[in-house]
Amino acid sequence: MSVDDARDDFESGLKPLWARAQAGDDAAYEVALQRIAIRLRAYLRRRMQSLPDDVEDLVQETLLALHLQRGTHDADLPVSHWVVAIARHKLVDLWRRRGRRDALHDPLDELDDRNMPVAADEGQARRDLLKLLDTLPEAQRKAIMLTKIDGLSVAEAAARTGASEAAIKVQVHRGLKRLAQKVRDDA
Numbered sequence: 001m002s003v004d005d006a007r008d009d010f011e012s013g014l015k016p017l018w019a020r021a022q023a024g025d026d027a028a029y030e031v032a033l034q035r036i037a038i039r040l041r042a043y044l045r046r047r048m049q050s051l052p053d054d055v056e057d058l059v060q061e062t063l064l065a066l067h068l069q070r071g072t073h074d075a076d077l078p079v080s081h082w083v084v085a086i087a088r089h090k091l092v093d094l095w096r097r098r099g100r101r102d103a104l105h106d107p108l109d110e111l112d113d114r115n116m117p118v119a120a121d122e123g124q125a126r127r128d129l130l131k132l133l134d135t136l137p138e139a140q141r142k143a144i145m146l147t148k149i150d151g152l153s154v155a156e157a158a159a160r161t162g163a164s165e166a167a168i169k170v171q172v173h174r175g176l177k178r179l180a181q182k183v184r185d186d187a
Contacts, residue, residue: 013080136179
């Protein structure tokens with residue numbers, strides 16, 4: 001099977017699912033997103049070989065964008081083209097963010113011990129962090145605490161809270177976004 005045949009086969013299976021999803025069929029929507037996620041992982045893995053740890057985050061960010069922008073899809077166009085266009089924009093955004101951030105910092109493994117940054121008072125930093133986290137809704141705070149501070153995987157956090165893995169990812173994303181906005185507003 002050629003690449004074009006595989007692409008056409010993917011689109012022919014996805015298009016009717018997406019049409020049913022757009023009409024309100026939740027089961028079709030779930031299956032369509034699962035198929036899209038598989039395709040996105042492969043697409044992004046090929047383009048992000050130097051950033052393998054960021055692939056899943058970008059897949060989730062793209063799926064969230066698809067969900068939020070699903071009303072913009074033109075039914076006359078292939079769904080897969082619309083998905084790839086959004087994924088491409090998310091990838092470019094990531095490269096821009098990383099390029100700006102990476103250009104500002106030397107990697108820590110290239111520093112010798114004399115040049116390592118000195119940690120600030122961890123107790124004060126932790127108090128500040130907890131105070132900031134207290135401004136979040138309970139679900140967002142708990143998801144961030146479990147995954148980002150306690151170091152649990154999304155699956156472990158989901159098992160501990162009883163929420164789905166997708167819900168944990170969304171809560172972390174929303175919470176971090178809200179915290180970033182709060183920090184910007186307070187600055």
